Amino acid sequence: MASHPTLKTTFAVRSEATTHPLTSYLLRLMDLKASNLCLSADVPTARELLYLADKIGPSIVVLKTHYDMVSGWDFHPDTGTGAKLASLARKHGFLIFEDRKFGDIGHTVELQYTGGSARIIDWAHIVNVNMVPGKASVASLAQGARRWLERYPCEVKTSVTVGTPTMDQFEDAEDAKDGEPVTVNGNGSNMMEKPIYAGRNGDGRKGSIVSITTVTQQYESAASPRLTKTIAEGDESLFPGIEEAPLNRGLLILAQMSSEGNFMTREYTQACVEAAREHKDFVMGFISQEALNTQADDDFIHMTPGCQLPPEDEDQQTNGKVGGDGQGQQYNTPYKIIGIAGSDIAIVGRGILKASDPVEEAERYRSAAWKAYTERLLR
């Protein structure tokens, strides 16, 4: 690991220096929650995934998913599993990272990212790419994210409800003809109501209203105050102390892997760093086993999988390596990953998931990874 100023700079200061809005937000979140932990939520069902996200959310800054290993994933864009995860992310203050490892030609990865049933870009703040096919995949994902963001302000969310009328609605609709829409609300959202009458009285006057169809159209603007608003205290659906995450999406390039005998050479890793520098508005950093910032103005973030702690009574400093899983995975301690190799965020799956009390274990990992970071600053 080359020595670089970012290794000795606090997350808070780095958050002010970076130009990537989502990296800046993440670094602030890390500072606020005193956490540089990512949970790899590799569980078999959507129900377990949502349960874990809610329980472990307070300890983490990133929740990593593999949506394609989850059974019962609900693809509904507004009420499905992605949307529910996004709302838990707002509640507990974490970002969602879909570990999709896109690895195809540019045109294909753009469609996989922005389309299909999963519509990953809608709910995942962060995704990653395996750059073996070449730099074009990074450019295409960046283009997909740009197009998505451009479309976003114009997106109209329409919801239709049918119900019995309230007194107010009755008065608003009094003068309308049968079935004719009445606009009753003009403040940012348009609400049209179509009153349906039971029939006409003999004198030509309308009979009683039996149902009201309400069509609500909401325009979510990128310049909306939602993005800058600081969350009001007492609102339990929103994490206090920081505004909502920006709409900007981010990419991590798969520069190095944790698995034994992988084929990611030094040259490949170097090409990943070059691609990141070419797309600084979209690439947040790397999945890597060490810090890769070398040029003076590099301010990439690093997330590292292959992390486990030894049992509570063993000293993690004397033994940076803690074995593997028998299927090629290799583990290092947070001390080694954050403190020595200079990564920023430790990614932990089974180390937490297989513990008898995953919530308590997540706190043990959070505290070990944070300690490794604070000690690195002082060393």
Ligand code: 5BU
């Ligand atoms: P574990 O249970 O902590 O071993 O899970 C590690 C997770 O990180 C798992 O979801 C892997 O797919 C993911 N991973 C990894 O282990 N090593 C890598 O180099 C990359 C991802 Br990239």
